[in-house]
Amino acid sequence: MTAASTASAEVLIPSSPSEAIEAFGDGDGIVVIGGGTILMPEIVAGRLVPERALLLSRAGLDAIIREGGTVRIGAGTTLEAVAAEAPEPLATAARQLADPEVRRQATLGGNISTISDGDLQAVLLALDATVRHTGSGGERTEPVASYLRRFGGDDERLALEFGFDEPEAGSYTRLDRPHAHPYTYMAVTAVRAGSATKVAAKGASPGCSRLPAVEQALADGASPEDAAARALDDAEPFDDALASAWYRSRVLPTLVARALADL
Amino acid sequence: MRLMVNGAEQEVDSGPLASLLHVLREELDITSPKAGCQQGGCGACTVLVDGKPQRSCLTPLASVEGAMITTVEGLGDAGELTAVQQAFYAKYGAQCGYCTSGMMLAATALIDATNGDGVTRQEIEEVMGGHLCRCTGYVKIIEAVEAASRGETFDLEELRRAGTAGGEETMILDTGGQS
Ligand SMILES: Cc1cc2nc3c(=O)[nH]c(=O)nc-3n(C[C@H](O)[C@H](O)[C@H](O)COP(=O)(O)OP(=O)(O)OC[C@H]3O[C@@H](n4cnc5c(N)ncnc54)[C@H](O)[C@@H]3O)c2cc1C
Ligand code: FES
Ligand code: FES
Numbered sequence: 521m522t523a524a525s526t527a528s529a530e531v532l533i534p535s536s537p538s539e540a541i542e543a544f545g546d547g548d549g550i551v552v553i554g555g556g557t558i559l560m561p562e563i564v565a566g567r568l569v570p571e572r573a574l575l576l577s578r579a580g581l582d583a584i585i586r587e588g589g590t591v592r593i594g595a596g597t598t599l600e601a602v603a604a605e606a607p608e609p610l611a612t613a614a615r616q617l618a619d620p621e622v623r624r625q626a627t628l629g630g631n632i633s634t635i636s637d638g639d640l641q642a643v644l645l646a647l648d649a650t651v652r653h654t655g656s657g658g659e660r661t662e663p664v665a666s667y668l669r670r671f672g673g674d675d676e677r678l679a680l681e682f683g684f685d686e687p688e689a690g691s692y693t694r695l696d697r698p699h700a701h702p703y704t705y706m707a708v709t710a711v712r713a714g715s716a717t718k719v720a721a722k723g724a725s726p727g728c729s730r731l732p733a734v735e736q737a738l739a740d741g742a743s744p745e746d747a748a749a750r751a752l753d754d755a756e757p758f759d760d761a762l763a764s765a766w767y768r769s770r771v772l773p774t775l776v777a778r779a780l781a782d783l
Numbered sequence: 784m785r786l787m788v789n790g791a792e793q794e795v796d797s798g799p800l801a802s803l804l805h806v807l808r809e810e811l812d813i814t815s816p817k818a819g820c821q822q823g824g825c826g827a828c829t830v831l832v833d834g835k836p837q838r839s840c841l842t843p844l845a846s847v848e849g850a851m852i853t854t855v856e857g858l859g860d861a862g863e864l865t866a867v868q869q870a871f872y873a874k875y876g877a878q879c880g881y882c883t884s885g886m887m888l889a890a891t892a893l894i895d896a897t898n899g900d901g902v903t904r905q906e907i908e909e910v911m912g913g914h915l916c917r918c919t920g921y922v923k924i925i926e927a928v929e930a931a932s933r934g935e936t937f938d939l940e941e942l943r944r945a946g947t948a949g950g951e952e953t954m955i956l957d958t959g960g961q962s
Contacts, residue, residue: 531799531845553843560841561822564802573800577846619913621836621889622823 547676554630595629609690642728646720691782705762724755744780789857799845826914829885876927878918
């Protein structure tokens with residue numbers, strides 16, 4: 521591990537996963553930098569002044585392993601690699617995010633760990649993914665849904681690896697604004713695994729969430745159109761700068777129907 | 784910390800979390816990477832890191848120790864414009880020039896990756912879609928990249944002469960080294 525130090529910041533640059541885990545410790549007072557595509561503008565503008573930072577770019581947390589029907593993706597894997605090598609619908613979702621230069625730098629761990637609703641959070645929810653992470657009390661593995669609920673708390677964690685079963689089929693449908701860098705304001709992911717279909721949305725409610733009423737309707741034998749009509753049962757459409765609650769509530773069932781049709 | 788910029792080793796004093804953009808412009812006086820949005824959204828600051836285009840405003844200095852950084856100042860041989868630079872000039876791919884160095888570096892990396900096979904319009908739009916230009920309307924830029932990817936070269940002296948034909952001078956700005 522190398523450590524670069526100035527009066528203002530000590531930056532730890534681990535060269536293996538075990539060094540990263542040791543350097544992170546209980547996470548107290550340390551800022552994790554994946555690709556830095558969210559954090560760097562904060563640091564440059566002086567809104568975030570880390571005293572200690574952990575730079576993951578050389579930590580070797582970037583393997584994508586697909587074997588025996590399961591998928592494991594290191595938290596430091598770039599979105600360029602996810603777009604090229606991950607199964608659907610994760611690859612398509614990653615490919616539609618930002619632009620090639622940002623994707624080459626941005627990591628999956630950063631997208632899932634950002635409080636500002638990374639587009640891939642809902643995709644991992646639909647995939648029923650787990651995350652192995654470390655921090656106070658050591659390593660543990662839990663559903664991504666629980667990891668996301670931690671936001672706002674003070675339990676700092678270092679995500680190490682995401683895991684999920686290789687799905688039978690998956691689809692991803694999103695709305696874009698006419699601009700080179702749209703964060704989508706609404707996207708729906710559908711995944712078929714065994715006899716179950718799982719559906720999750722970004723932009724239906726604040727944060728990302730599954731749509732259990734749609735899933736239940738499908739399990740009960742409803743047609744994709746009828747199931748999609750249940751999308752609002754679990755949504756709390758909201759107003760923000762990108763779309764009004766009124767618009768979201770009208771678009772959501774259509775996107776769910778499209779995602780189910782594409783499965 | 785030591786940094787390799789345009790083939791020369793540089794010793795820099797900025798902190799490890801300073802952006803590469805800041806180090807290039809403020810410490811090394813290399814002003815072709817522009818500080819546009821400084822949020823990753825415009826591509827004006829793009830440089831090549833080990834031959835691949837990367838937003839220097841999003842890049843912490845500590846992450847590029849040992850890497851080869853290239854800015855447009857380091858393209859081609861001294862006094863000679865590369866095919867991409869010639870094409871941007873000849874095809875009017877640059878107006879105010881603010882986006883131009885990022886555009887040219889992204890185009891250079893794209894063309895290098897195709898080993899002279901030419902690039903499609905779709906590939907150019909995909910790879911350079913994150914680069915914003917407020918002047919050209921993009922058409923001229925795309926035509927310039929297509930021309931460079933086909934290996935077209937231009938007689939710039941001839942173009943300059945043609946530009947002054949009929950007494951009308953082509954506006955060639957002498958910035959006196961300012962940027
Ligand atoms: C021009 C532009 C366009 C963008 N468009 C989109 C878009 O369309 N959709 C979208 O979702 N995002 C978008 N982004 C945001 C960003 O690029 C992605 O969300 C990216 O995946 C973030 O990853 P990162 O590694 O760069 O995050 P970082 O900036 O490194 O970190 C983000 C947060 O995650 C934490 N973190 C990082 N890695 C870990 C880890 N392993 N364990 C624990 N915490 C960690 C950091 O501490 C920080 O809080 C865009 C960014 C730019 C600059
Ligand atoms: S200044 Fe870096 S992308 Fe705009
Ligand atoms: S030439 Fe002015 S921004 Fe592109």
